[in-house]
Amino acid sequence: MELLKTPLKDCFILKPSVFQDERGFFYETYNQKLFQKITGLNIDFVQDNQSISSKGVLRGLHFQRGDMAQAKLVRVAKGKVLDIVVDIRKYSETFGKSFSIILDDVENLQLFVPRGFAHGFITLSEQSIFSYKCDNFYDKASEGGIIYNDATLALDWHLPKEEFIVSAKDQELPSFKEAIS
Known part of the structure; x- marks a missing residue:
């Protein structure tokens, strides 16, 4: 497994070692000892989630506040998504900055x-299976979010707006400025 940096402080990419032959391929999606060795982080992931989405489904930008904040390790088991993160830590040197990456199978x-960090993704393939580990349990009372089309962030979701499928809940999220105040 290889660690690749992103422009955002503390946010990084993991590239797995893939073993492939005529039968297909194999790789470890997570190994606690290796994760700790290459990242220097001792994280106890306590919840594992998965979603299935069709093309154009946009989920996010979500986060949890305070003691219930979550770190996540995200991946795509099937398909292709554009994954976007926004640093909402006011003390961070990369506060308000975003990063996007294509994650695929x-x-x-x-x-x-x-x-x-606020986090969201949009499915670019006909269907995606998105999986993520969290280091804290979901808590509805601590939930927050930022509207996907916030003018301050000006995020490029890689699909025309007409193709977006966004939940009513996510369409009601506040702006970046409102969410961080």
């Missing part, structure tokens, strides 16, 4: 999203 890259 070909390269099998994983993105580590630290606590204090």
